[in-house]
Amino acid sequence: xxxxxxxxxxxxxxxxxxxxxGEYNSFASDVSEAFTGSxxxxxxxxxxxxxxxxxxGVLLLIGGRKNRS
Numbered sequence: 001x002x003x004x005x006x007x008x009x010x011x012x013x014x015x016x017x018x019x020x021x022g023e024y025n026s027f028a029s030d031v032s033e034a035f036t037g038s039x040x041x042x043x044x045x046x047x048x049x050x051x052x053x054x055x056x057g058v059l060l061l062i063g064g065r066k067n068r069s
Contacts, residue, residue, distance in 0.1 A: 002060050002063070003061060006056075006057045006059070006061040006063075007057065007061060009056050009057030009060060010058060011057070012053050013049075013050045013053030013054030013055070013056070014050065014054055015050070016047075016049050016050030016053060017046070017050035017054065018050075019046050019050075020044075020045075020049075020050050021047070023043040023046055024043040024047065026040075026043075029043050
């Protein structure tokens with residue numbers, strides 16, 4: 001069960017990273033970065049959430065393979 005949840009988290013995290021990367025390279029993010037020095041909040045949240053979800057998914061996949069005897 002942990003492996004299925006880990007795979008779902010990994011896949012969801014990768015999707016969030018994909019959308020975050022697109023948002024980071026958008027025109028709105030470029031304008032925001034020109035005036036404030038940082039990209040839009042959406043880009044930051046997508047990238048942060050995607051990184052955390054991907055890492056948690058990988059950890060569950062690796063940790064779920066141990067035999068419990």
